[in-house]
Amino acid sequence: MTKHDYLGQSDARPLMRRSRRQPRLLQRALLPLVASATVLAGAAIGSPALAQASSNEDSDRINYSEFITQVKDGKVASVVIDSRLNIARVYYTDDPDGEEPKQVQLFERNTSASSQLTELLIDNDVEFGEEPSIDRSVAIGVLGNFLLVGLLLGFLVLLFRRTARASGQAMSFGKSRARFQMESQTGVTFDDVAGIDTAKEELQEVVSFLKETERFTAVGARIPKGVLLIGSPGTGKTLLARAVSGQAGVPFFSISGSEFVEMFVGVGASRVRDLFRKAKENAPCLIFIDEIDAVGRQRGAGIGGGNDEREQTLNQLLAEMDGFESNTGIIIIAATNRPDVLDLALLRPGRFDRQVTVDLPSYKGRLGILNVHGRNKRLSPEVSLEAIARRTPGLSGADLANLLNEAAILTARRLKTEIGLSEIEDALDRVTIGMSLSPLLDSKKKRIVAYHEVGHALMMTLLEHADPLNKVTIIPRSGGVGGFAQSTISDDMLDNGLLSRAWLLDRITIFLGGRSAEEEVFGDEEVTAGAASDLQMVADLARKMVTRYGMSELGTVALESSNDRVFLGGNDINRTEYSEAVAARIDQQVRAIAERCHQQARQILRENRPLVDRLVDVLLYEETITGDRFREIVAERATLPEKQLAAQGVANP
Known part of the structure; x- marks a missing residue:
């Protein structure tokens, strides 16, 4: 047992014991606080003094001596005594109807004071009576206590x-987190996928095999166990998997490769x-595993230390795909943009029988993608999706969707x-x-940027x-771009990769056009x-x-290869395929x-040079010049042979 395994197993039990002990400590600490708050709230709400203070704030008050004087002067018409609050409400003879009475605080109730006030009111012909107010303090206090108890119980x-949820999760680390989906839940079919017809046709056969199994088995065909989707980011691999889910009408499990691996040993397997x-x-x-390179990376790489848990998960995946037990009727679709780091045992026939490459879309594919994403967009009649498709070689489906958005x-x-x-x-x-x-x-600075960009643009226009x-x-643009000169690359150049020596040399000359313009105009020191x-x-x-x-x-x-096999072992790192003498000749x-x-x-x-100055003046004034406008200015003053001008599409003046 390795040290990593030992730490993973020993830390699990204390973690669960702490999770069980923590709620008990919280309960012991909170119960006294809540009980104290309940008692204080009941005392505050049920206090008659506080209720009296609240009542006195809503009406005018007079003192007792002033009240006695007003009774003797004959200004008081009637008095209503509230024995509960020990106050008297005084109504005056000259008060209009609806006027609020004055209130006076009486002395503590005793026989002598009560008889003296009664005699005074009788002697001065003042009507008086007793009307105690309703005592709501007890009910309010009870309701407040019930409210606090309810809050405590809810907490x-x-x-x-x-x-309980935490303990359930602690006991279910080994459960699969795959999401179960059916046809109606994805909302995506093959009609919503454009630009990748070859990959769509490969997966259409998988869907047909699931729906019409007898038609294939009648001729001896065997259902493929796995399909690996390989392509650059944004080319539509996940979208294809969602379309398979919506098209097949069979149960569909989707999971990410990173969800298999956890810090606890044995969880992934x-x-x-x-x-x-x-x-x-x-x-x-169907089972869809997104970013399978997170779990299916080459075993025993020996770089940066090993990860036994990931390798155990990969071993279990290999055994489930093609082991002693057969998984009839289960097709695995996986997606990755790093096929070079996958384990070779994962790529062999019998596990991933098909490897479908999802390339960047061609002109026809880009047009189909723009049509799909332009359905819910209100486009002006002047906008041509065909023109946009021609101008966007090298953009993926995600880039085109982001463009319209x-x-x-x-x-x-x-x-x-x-x-x-x-x-x-x-x-x-x-x-x-x-x-x-x-x-x-x-x-x-603006003039230097103008000469720099004109140098690039002039090379694009004059080179054959x-x-x-x-x-x-x-x-300027974000990211420190002061300006740019943009060319249009043809689809044939990108699709076929037929880069000629003349095109590469002209491309290098274009890149050096900006520095060359700065040297010619401002000198080597500037x-x-x-x-x-x-x-x-x-x-x-x-x-x-x-x-x-x-x-x-x-x-x-x-003399050099294009494969950077860093994750497949240490043999290819810092390896040169030529001698030092050849390296010097390469330089x-x-x-x-x-x-x-x-x-x-x-x-x-x-x-x-006069043409360069003219172009810079126009660029400084307009700040942006289109390719057609730039070529018109060049045609007026260019000093190149007629054959070379015609090759660049520049009209001869």
Whole structure:
């Protein structure tokens, strides 16, 4: 037994003993306090003195000597004596009807004082009588005591329930926390899923197998035990699982991988057994495990210490999926964006028979996603979803949904009734780049930013193999972005990954256009740190050209791999596949590529310096220039051959 196991088992019993002892201590401490408060409240509420003080505050009072004088002067018409409160209500002869009587406090009741007051009232022909007030102090005191007792009983009931719930949870650590759902509870079907047709078709077969099992078993087909959904965050893996739940019409259990693992030893494995026991009782059914990499990570990695509890949970999951006992009619759907860290035993056939890749949507897929999320949006007639789909390559389904939602929020903030093209543009910039901030004041910093961004935009416009410019702006964005020049990348480039050497070199030249503009205009001593991220991208692209794409003088060899298998063991960490001499040559080739593109960018800017100044003046005035407007200005003054201008879509003046 390891030290971790021993600590996990020894800490459980004291924890439960403390949970049982704590309510008793609270009861012993609170009961005397509540009893004291009950007695004080009863005494305060039932006190006649306090009731008398409250009554005296509502009417005028006179003293006893003044009362005697008024009786002798014949001003008093009648007197009503309240023997309970020992006061007299005095009515005067000249008081109008409805006037409240005056009150006088009488002396302590005794025979002599009472007879003297009676004789005085008789001698002066004053009518008098006795009318005691109703005594409510006893009833109020009883009600107050009952109220406090009721509050005390309610508090004790809540305390006992909480104690029982805590003890129940302490005894049910091994119970599965999977949520049981049926078709009507998700509200999502395959009609609500767009842009991932291949993955949807794979899961449609699973749904058909559950509904029409005989059609598949008649030809000898065996139901798959598991389907692993692999894809980047936001591509729709969880949405697909919800659609399967709504489409299949069979019991559906959903749980996250992190819910299996607890601080107590053996809890994860117990929850796995309990989950599959419930699934067997409701077979045929589906089990969805989200973020399975939290529990299915490679065993025995040896990095940062071991986690025996997680490995025991994974072992139990492997045994339940494909062990001695068969789980007929149970299909497991799991989702992850880190398939490289999963245990190989989890990925073999017989456990996860299918691995479905959920890629980023293409143009057609993005259009379908926009149509789905635009159903409940009030779009202006000028908004074209086809144009938005063309302008958003590389965005996932979650990004597109967020895009339309941000546009709707901007529309409501601007007090408009329909989502317009400007709201879509601003929302797209906010999603891809960041929230816009206040424009810079007219200063040297603003001019430097303008020359920097014009340098990028001019490279996008004049280089032959570069992607066309979409827009350039000097309005700052959140995250320290002073401005940006945005290009439009084609879907073929993203989908097929066919990156040509000419395109990569032009891409590096575009990244160096901003720094080159600062050097040409302000000199080497005035360059800023605004090109830090650009230089990082230059180093990354140039190194990939040398070590992975074979686009240098080192030849057509791949010197580095793209797999960072950090979680699969220590063998691949800090491992180089080439000698120090080759590493020095790699560095030389990377510098040569970067320097070549740098000199090309400076030469283009030097030859078109009047055009650069003109573009900067327009950008400082308008703060944002669209790609079409930028190309019109370039066509007027560009000093490039007609063939190169035509390749960039710039009309020859």
